[in-house]
Amino acid sequence: MSKEARINEQIRAKEIRLISNDGEQLGIVTSKEGLRIAQEKNLDLVEVSPSAKPPVCRVMDYGKHKYEQSKRDRDAKKKQKVINVKEVKLRPSIEEHDFQVKAKNAEKFLKSGDKVKVTIMFRGREISHADIGRELCNKLALQLKDIAAVERYPKVEGRNMIMILAPKSD
Structure with missing residues (x-):
C-alpha cells in the first residue's frame, strides 16, 4: 500500500460493497449507510479495493490495521538479504x-x-x-x-x- 487508503468521509463512491469487521459480506449499500454502520460499532469504514465495481469497503479499526501493516512490512524487510x-x-x-x-x-x-x-x-x-x-x-x-x-x-x-x-x- 504505497498510497493511503480512503477512510470514512473520504470515500466518494455512491454505492459500495460492504464487509463487516469479522469478514462477513453485508452486500451492496450506499456509502452513507456503510459509514453509519461503522460509526455504530465505533470503527472506521476503509476502502480496501477502490478499483472494483462497486468499490469494496471494510468496517475495521483503521489505526490497528495501519499498525499491523507496518509490522508486516518491517518483518518482510528483516527477512530480505542484501547481496553485495x-x-x-x-x-x-x-x-x-x-x-x-x-x-x-x-x-x-x-x-x-x-x-x-x-x-x-x-x-x-x-x-x-x-x-x-x-x-x-x-x-x-x-x-x-x-x-x-x-x-x-x-x-x-x-x-x-x-x-x-x-x-x-x-
Missing part, C-alpha cells in the same frame, strides 16, 4: 601464490553470501593475449566450483576481462 558484489582484481602475469591469496579472498566473500566480480586487468599489448585471462578465470572458477556458480562467463570489456561468480544455493 565484491571485486577481486587480477593481472595476466600473476604469480601462483598471489593467485591463491586472491582465490582465498573470493572464497571468503562467497561464503559470506556476496557475489564476486573477477576483473583481469590488461596493460598495453597484453590485451592481445585474452586467452591467458580466460584461462585464469576458468582456473579460479574451477577452484571455487564447490561453493560458486559462474553467473557471467569471462568477457572482455575495454582493457578488462570480467567474470561474475555467485554463491551456490544449498
Whole structure:
C-alpha cells in the first residue's frame, strides 16, 4: 500500500460493497449507510479495493490495521538479504601464490553470501593475449566450483576481462 487508503468521509463512491469487521459480506449499500454502520460499532469504514465495481469497503479499526501493516512490512524487510558484489582484481602475469591469496579472498566473500566480480586487468599489448585471462578465470572458477556458480562467463570489456561468480544455493 504505497498510497493511503480512503477512510470514512473520504470515500466518494455512491454505492459500495460492504464487509463487516469479522469478514462477513453485508452486500451492496450506499456509502452513507456503510459509514453509519461503522460509526455504530465505533470503527472506521476503509476502502480496501477502490478499483472494483462497486468499490469494496471494510468496517475495521483503521489505526490497528495501519499498525499491523507496518509490522508486516518491517518483518518482510528483516527477512530480505542484501547481496553485495565484491571485486577481486587480477593481472595476466600473476604469480601462483598471489593467485591463491586472491582465490582465498573470493572464497571468503562467497561464503559470506556476496557475489564476486573477477576483473583481469590488461596493460598495453597484453590485451592481445585474452586467452591467458580466460584461462585464469576458468582456473579460479574451477577452484571455487564447490561453493560458486559462474553467473557471467569471462568477457572482455575495454582493457578488462570480467567474470561474475555467485554463491551456490544449498
